Amino acid sequence: MRVLVVEDDVELQVAIPAALRSAALAVDLAGDIATADEALWVNTYDCVVFDRMLPDGDSIGYVRSRRQDGWSVPVLFLTAMDQLADRVDGFEHGGDDYLVKPFAVEELIVRVLSLSRRGPTIRPPILRYADVELDTGRREVRRAGVLVTLRAKEFSVLEFLMSRPEQAVSRTELLEHCWDAAADPMSNVVDVTITRLRSRLRGGPDLIQAVRGQGYRLIAPGSAG
Amino acid sequence: MRVLVVEDDVELQVAIPAALRSAALAVDLAGDIATADEALWVNTYDCVVFDRMLPDGDSIGYVRSRRQDGWSVPVLFLTAMDQLADRVDGFEHGGDDYLVKPFAVEELIVRVLSLSRRGPTIRPPILRYADVELDTGRREVRRAGVLVTLRAKEFSVLEFLMSRPEQAVSRTELLEHCWDAAADPMSNVVDVTITRLRSRLRGGPDLIQAVRGQGYRLIAPGSAG
DNA sequence: GTGACGATGACATTTCGATGACACGGAACC
DNA sequence: GGTTCCGTGTCATCGAAATGTCATCGTCAC
Numbered sequence: 001m002r003v004l005v006v007e008d009d010v011e012l013q014v015a016i017p018a019a020l021r022s023a024a025l026a027v028d029l030a031g032d033i034a035t036a037d038e039a040l041w042v043n044t045y046d047c048v049v050f051d052r053m054l055p056d057g058d059s060i061g062y063v064r065s066r067r068q069d070g071w072s073v074p075v076l077f078l079t080a081m082d083q084l085a086d087r088v089d090g091f092e093h094g095g096d097d098y099l100v101k102p103f104a105v106e107e108l109i110v111r112v113l114s115l116s117r118r119g120p121t122i123r124p125p126i127l128r129y130a131d132v133e134l135d136t137g138r139r140e141v142r143r144a145g146v147l148v149t150l151r152a153k154e155f156s157v158l159e160f161l162m163s164r165p166e167q168a169v170s171r172t173e174l175l176e177h178c179w180d181a182a183a184d185p186m187s188n189v190v191d192v193t194i195t196r197l198r199s200r201l202r203g204g205p206d207l208i209q210a211v212r213g214q215g216y217r218l219i220a221p222g223s224a225g
Numbered sequence: 226m227r228v229l230v231v232e233d234d235v236e237l238q239v240a241i242p243a244a245l246r247s248a249a250l251a252v253d254l255a256g257d258i259a260t261a262d263e264a265l266w267v268n269t270y271d272c273v274v275f276d277r278m279l280p281d282g283d284s285i286g287y288v289r290s291r292r293q294d295g296w297s298v299p300v301l302f303l304t305a306m307d308q309l310a311d312r313v314d315g316f317e318h319g320g321d322d323y324l325v326k327p328f329a330v331e332e333l334i335v336r337v338l339s340l341s342r343r344g345p346t347i348r349p350p351i352l353r354y355a356d357v358e359l360d361t362g363r364r365e366v367r368r369a370g371v372l373v374t375l376r377a378k379e380f381s382v383l384e385f386l387m388s389r390p391e392q393a394v395s396r397t398e399l400l401e402h403c404w405d406a407a408a409d410p411m412s413n414v415v416d417v418t419i420t421r422l423r424s425r426l427r428g429g430p431d432l433i434q435a436v437r438g439q440g441y442r443l444i445a446p447g448s449a450g
Numbered sequence: 451g452t453g454a455c456g457a458t459g460a461c462a463t464t465t466c467g468a469t470g471a472c473a474c475g476g477a478a479c480c
Numbered sequence: 481g482g483t484t485c486c487g488t489g490t491c492a493t494c495g496a497a498a499t500g501t502c503a504t505c506g507t508c509a510c
Contacts, residue, residue: 414490
């Protein structure tokens with residue numbers, strides 16, 4: 001779990017990261033909103049600890065504007081007692097929390113852990129064609145429910161074909177999407193990989209059709225294509 | 226001892242606080258879940274008395290969702306006889322209690338005092354996969370019930386893997402979530418940490434599978450993966 | 451029938467992951 | 481303040497597995 005701490009107070013710049021690291025969190029530090037903004041574009045964080053008042057402004061304004069762009073990383077605001085009156089400002093977005101200074105580090109840790117955990121659980125898609133299922137998250141392929149183990153290249157090629165079912169895909173396209181720039185366009189790697197793919201999917205009729213002079217396409221026999 | 230009472234019935238709004246104050250408890254009052262939620266973020270309570278049915282919903286849903294974030298203040302649910310059938314719902318969390326309306330105030334006081342005495346034991350969620358339990362609050366890991374001591378980084382990596390069971394997780398993702406910005410993307414820290422993690426979890430079959438070219442995934446042998 | 455394209459088996463090469471040994475740095479403890 | 485210990489990162493090496501190459505064979509279209 002990785003956290004960005006945005007704090008300008010020198011003492012807290014030391015204390016907060018130390019506390020969070022003791023809880024096995026990876027911590028980056030920024031001293032102002034500009035630096036924080038940069039870090040937030042470059043890296044992925046599970047949670048951000050934002051001091052309310054920073055040299056270049058009130059962090060709430062920054063967070064609010066990013067929220068409008070769909071940015072959804074949970075934020076813990078550190079706020080002084082005298083800023084508490086307008087604390088409602090910080091809660092337009094349900095995913096956030098705040099902590100009044102001074103606070104106990106244990107409290108901070110608990111809050112940050114809690115916020116980090118609600119991270120957006122993205123369900124990676126599962127591609128389906130005929131009796132083949134390709135789970136992009138698990139990196140698993142099943143044919144008629146039976147698990148089929150594929151090599152990375154085979155998986156990658158099948159994924160590409162399944163993303164364009166029944167479309168003819170040229171060797172060049174496959175090379176460009178599944179191989180890196182160093183791939184030799186004269187080689188027959190694609191053919192070989194297709195052969196290997198077929199042999200692994202031998203749990204039913206051949207779904208990979210060669211289109212002479214064009215490339216390959218995924219097609220279920222009988223689907224009049 | 227400070228207690229939050231969440232009740233919408235006007236008579237009970239008077240009777241319950243009065244009873245509890247007579248037992249030397251400090252009582253705050255909220256009329257609905259929204260108000261209660263705000264109070265619970267701002268203040269620390271030793272116990273919450275929650276009516277089951279409130280104008281803005283069933284309090285059980287609210288409590289359950291906060292429990293998932295590790296919130297552990299004991300709750301006493303006030304439930305009508307006709308809601309009793311589904312009372313089990315309220316007891317996923319061991320620290321809670323319930324009282325069927327109508328009730329004797331003495332009974333209420335006894336229960337609240339009993340709950341308050343337990344104090345706010347922090348009981349954050351426990352991740353489980355196969356025979357591995359990871360207690361995010363205690364920062365403890367058990368395999369087949371046996372305590373396994375992990376280093377901070379190892380814990381952090383395991384936590385991330387366990388938050389995405391059976392999903393392939395790339396080295397980059399792990400680096401981004403478990404290390405800070407100083408991490409060298411070219412380094413093999415992730416591999417090394419995985420090796421160390423495996424060697425510590427040698428109380429059963431290897432659950433960490435390398436996905437060649439992709440990263441790692443948590444998978445129990447035999448789970449058709 | 452024949453010529454080009456695709457399929458495939460065998461083999462070579464490369465890449466990738468695992469791991470042991472070592473180095474560095476911070477915390478704890480004299 | 482110095483020293484030791486512990487956690488963590490770096491590096492080099494090993495070995496296995498994945499993947500590319502090549503040669504040969506098959507087959508489809510004209």
